[in-house]
Amino acid sequence: METLVLVNLFHELALKGQNRPLFLKKAKDHVQRALKGTGARLEAKWPMALLFRLPAPAWPEARARLKDTLGVENFARVLRTAADLEALKSALAQILPEERFQSFRITAQRSDKGFPFPSPEVEQVLGAFVKERTGAQVRLKGAEREFRARILPQAALLELERHPGPGGLPPGVSGKVVALLSGGIDSPVAAYRLMRRGAEVALVHFHPFPLLSGQSREKAKAIAERLVRFQHRITLHLVPFSEVQRQIILEAPKAYRVVLYRRYMLRIAEAIAKEEGALALATGDSLGQVASQTLANLQVVNQAANLPIFRPLIGFDKMEIKAEAERIGTYALSILPDEECCTLFAPKHPVTRAQLSVVLEVESRLSTDELIALALKDREVVRYTWPGQKPLPEAQEKAPIMEHGPLHG
Numbered sequence: 001m002e003t004l005v006l007v008n009l010f011h012e013l014a015l016k017g018q019n020r021p022l023f024l025k026k027a028k029d030h031v032q033r034a035l036k037g038t039g040a041r042l043e044a045k046w047p048m049a050l051l052f053r054l055p056a057p058a059w060p061e062a063r064a065r066l067k068d069t070l071g072v073e074n075f076a077r078v079l080r081t082a083a084d085l086e087a088l089k090s091a092l093a094q095i096l097p098e099e100r101f102q103s104f105r106i107t108a109q110r111s112d113k114g115f116p117f118p119s120p121e122v123e124q125v126l127g128a129f130v131k132e133r134t135g136a137q138v139r140l141k142g143a144e145r146e147f148r149a150r151i152l153p154q155a156a157l158l159e160l161e162r163h164p165g166p167g168g169l170p171p172g173v174s175g176k177v178v179a180l181l182s183g184g185i186d187s188p189v190a191a192y193r194l195m196r197r198g199a200e201v202a203l204v205h206f207h208p209f210p211l212l213s214g215q216s217r218e219k220a221k222a223i224a225e226r227l228v229r230f231q232h233r234i235t236l237h238l239v240p241f242s243e244v245q246r247q248i249i250l251e252a253p254k255a256y257r258v259v260l261y262r263r264y265m266l267r268i269a270e271a272i273a274k275e276e277g278a279l280a281l282a283t284g285d286s287l288g289q290v291a292s293q294t295l296a297n298l299q300v301v302n303q304a305a306n307l308p309i310f311r312p313l314i315g316f317d318k319m320e321i322k323a324e325a326e327r328i329g330t331y332a333l334s335i336l337p338d339e340e341c342c343t344l345f346a347p348k349h350p351v352t353r354a355q356l357s358v359v360l361e362v363e364s365r366l367s368t369d370e371l372i373a374l375a376l377k378d379r380e381v382v383r384y385t386w387p388g389q390k391p392l393p394e395a396q397e398k399a400p401i402m403e404h405g406p407l408h409g
């Protein structure tokens with residue numbers, strides 16, 4: 001048994017002007033890579049959609065993957081019939097016995113303008129058929145069940161179940177960003193937000209090992225392994241931070257520690273960004289969430305770097321961030337206990353209005369260049385790729401691609 005899966009691409013991809021072909025190609029390649037190893041074969045393609053054929057047992061795995069595939073607006077398991085109303089009726093007759101609903105609607109889309117009936121007529125005919133078979137009421141708004149049919153030049157597709165994708169732009173179309181990844185809830189969401197806008201994100205995590213345990217390092221790895229689903233390959237830089245912290249603790253007023261940690265994190269991240277060819281940094285700061293995230297402190301922290309610093313969560317509250325972390329599957333990892341480098345040596349009463357002059361005075365006594373060089377030298381670089389080579393054995397041989405003519409997403 002085989003299943004057909006229709007993948008509709010993110011609507012914004014159609015609005016890219018001259019870049020449209022490039023964006024669409026990247027999105028399609030990304031979708032195809034996401035299905036690698038499931039036995040999926042590309043059956044047909046249109047400007048804003050792809051049709052795959054895959055072995056029926058691979059559907060749950062394909063569904064789980066497509067839900068995390070950037071550039072996918074939605075996707076559906078579909079039945080293919082001949083492009084005529086009788087064939088669509090018999091396809092409906094086939095699926096109706098398995099369904100229970102009180103209200104429904106039919107949504108038809110005619111991509112073949114040569115088809116003799118306009119969409120409203122297709123909807124009326126099929127609607128009357130379903131009503132007669134089930135006794136359910138047609139409801140155009142808020143129907144319990146929606147049947148979507150697409151009429152193509154040589155075939156029609158009837159959607160059996162539709163699922164939302166994450167939307168967004170495919171990885172890499174916007175260039176590279178280095179994201180600072182703590183073990184907390186916020187920074188994985190910030191990294192994801194940038195991925196969703198087409199940035200290729202490299203991750204940097206600062207850990208207190210060997211001064212403290214390696215827990216936060218393991219956590220960062222687990223989060224990277226989750227985030228790689230959205231980007232298919234990701235690099236994680238694990239940077240030892242205890243020497244930087246030791247010098248700051250010795251030289252700085254207690255209240256200034258966290259602001260100084262952040263400035264060094266940004267400097268090291270900026271050096272990594274240079275290596276990676278990244279044009280910006282990103283953090284999970286949200287305005288006013290904790291003392292280090294007051295406007296005054298963010299401003300002083302910013303002065304340490306030259307690259308722009310993106311903070312996609314700046315206007316989000318904790319509940320909103322938490323909900324998104326749950327959606328993308330990082331929340332459960334972020335709440336695991338760890339020994340994080342900043343909290344452990346954090347002062348009880350951190351400064352909320354840091355002064356640049358104080359910070360600069362402290363830093364004049366620190367060996368900044370050596371600290372950065374040491375951190376870079378001792379870092380570990382881990383690269384993740386996803387999906388794996390062959391999670392399902394039954395890879396199928398290649399078949400020619402059918403062309404159905406234009407179809408709109």
Ligand code: ATP
Nearest residue numbers: 180181182184185186187204205206283284285292
């Ligand atoms: P998060 O939930 O992301 O840890 P937070 O609300 O705990 O954020 P802070 O601990 O003040 O806030 O950190 C602010 C931002 O600084 C983080 O979102 C992250 O981008 C960066 N950051 C903090 N600690 C680290 C770390 N150990 N390694 C890398 N980046 C860090």
Ligand code: MG
Nearest residue numbers: 182183184185
């Ligand atoms: Mg944190």
